[in-house]
Amino acid sequence: MGFGQAVSTCFSKYATFSGRARRSEFWWWMLLVFIVSAITNGLDFSLGLHITSGGTTSPGWIATIIGLVLLLPTLAVTFRRLHDTGRSGWWWLLSLICCVGVILLWIFCLSDSAPGTNQYGPNPKSA
Numbered sequence: 302m303g304f305g306q307a308v309s310t311c312f313s314k315y316a317t318f319s320g321r322a323r324r325s326e327f328w329w330w331m332l333l334v335f336i337v338s339a340i341t342n343g344l345d346f347s348l349g350l351h352i353t354s355g356g357t358t359s360p361g362w363i364a365t366i367i368g369l370v371l372l373l374p375t376l377a378v379t380f381r382r383l384h385d386t387g388r389s390g391w392w393w394l395l396s397l398i399c400c401v402g403v404i405l406l407w408i409f410c411l412s413d414s415a416p417g418t419n420q421y422g423p424n425p426k427s428a
Contacts, residue, residue: 303329321382
């Protein structure tokens with residue numbers, strides 16, 4: 302699965318938390334999110350739309366709005382990726398645990414697909 306197909310799939314399954322997602326679908330989507338975040342943060346900074354409070358600079362209005370738009374499909378593809386490894390999508394809650402949780406979730410998302418059909422559906426590699 303290439304970049305365009307992965308992005309198209311994630312947008313077509315905008316809020317679909319069931320099923321499975323291949324590694325390529327997940328990581329291409331994460332690359333898109335990273336690139337879009339960098340661009341929107343740059344735009345906010347260059348246009349002076351970033352939010353400064355108490356000496357701390359936060360993302361601006363453009364980055365915040367785009368981030369909210371991309372939040373649901375990012376959660377959905379994370380759920381589907383975890384399903385592909387044979388885990389419940391609720392394992393994403395590990396990311397709320399500082400450092401260790403994020404590293405474990407990253408390792409889970411790097412793992413290969415569970416072979417064959419599991420409780421979340423058929424292996425997307427075969428389809």
